[in-house]
Amino acid sequence: MKCVFCGAIDSKVIDSRPTDEGLAIRRRRECLNCGRRFTTYEKIETIPLVVVKKDGSREPFDGEKIKRSVIKAMAKRQITMDVIDRLVSDIETSLQNSLEQEVTTSRIGEMVMDKLRYIDDVVYIRFASVYREFQDIETFHSQLEELLEQRGEK
Numbered sequence: 621m622k623c624v625f626c627g628a629i630d631s632k633v634i635d636s637r638p639t640d641e642g643l644a645i646r647r648r649r650e651c652l653n654c655g656r657r658f659t660t661y662e663k664i665e666t667i668p669l670v671v672v673k674k675d676g677s678r679e680p681f682d683g684e685k686i687k688r689s690v691i692k693a694m695a696k697r698q699i700t701m702d703v704i705d706r707l708v709s710d711i712e713t714s715l716q717n718s719l720e721q722e723v724t725t726s727r728i729g730e731m732v733m734d735k736l737r738y739i740d741d742v743v744y745i746r747f748a749s750v751y752r753e754f755q756d757i758e759t760f761h762s763q764l765e766e767l768l769e770q771r772g773e774k
Contacts, residue, residue, distance in 0.1 A: 732747060
């Protein structure tokens with residue numbers, strides 16, 4: 621592995637451990653030339669996943685987009701980054717396991733909402749209001765009623 625500091629090719633592995641629930645390996649390495657340490661990650665190569673957008677255009681799947689949208693929805697809520705990372709990882713794993721090479725943005729949005737529904741009601745409603753483009757208070761109200769019915773509170 622090439623050293624990120626001096627560019628030398630020879631390094632030795634000092635420590636290895638699984639990360640991302642066993643989906644990757646984290647390795648601490650030491651450069652044999654300059655002696656500095658750096659970290660590398662080894663992941664299983666997956667089938668490229670293409671997202672079909674509403675306008676029909678296509679782009680590579682990017683879990684960071686999901687993460688950014690959930691972070692916006694969770695403003696001032698007590699949700700850790702670990703929970704968000706797990707949500708994104710679960711969705712990505714589910715999509716990879718489906719063996720489909722293309723997925724629509726609507727399917728991804730529904731998957732995010734399904735997960736958020738069980739994490740935090742407020743974040744779920746915030747995300748749904750943007751994702752489903754609520755145009756009026758009635759749409760917002762009907763979504764709240766649906767959520768309450770699913771919770772058995774109505």
